[in-house]
Amino acid sequence: MQISYAEWVCPECKTKNREACNTWMYGSPIRECKACRSEYLDKRWREVAIDGFDPRGKNAKFFAKGALLLLSMALICGVLLQTPVVQGMNSTKLTLACVLCSLFGLVSGFIALRIKLGFAAKDNEKYMAESKSRLADPQYVEKLRKYGYKV
């Protein structure tokens, strides 16, 4: 899933880099600056063959609960909007809250569903295979060791 973005400022040339990543930032922690090509370590990325998967990535219940909570909040906002109590500025804010809660609620529900249906496990297999193929390169492993990884 390419729904997240990672941003960083290059320590060498101070360029702000931005790139798409998967939800859990599975990938190589050794990143390359797009501007000056210098390499550096970003611990936010998880090299899954070493770091393992993010435990939240398997927790369908967590996301299902989140979805339920957010959607009920959206519902409450929606109901409040129908009452004469809410007017003017408040109604704008409440509409915004309602929309945001629905949106995040749907995303959470979608993630929970993906985990339940086994799509997330399929993705994880792919990330693990990618990670292992990176680690098959001795030069790459050497770099990771230099950055303090125990490979």
Ligand SMILES: [Zn+2]
């Ligand atoms: Zn740079």
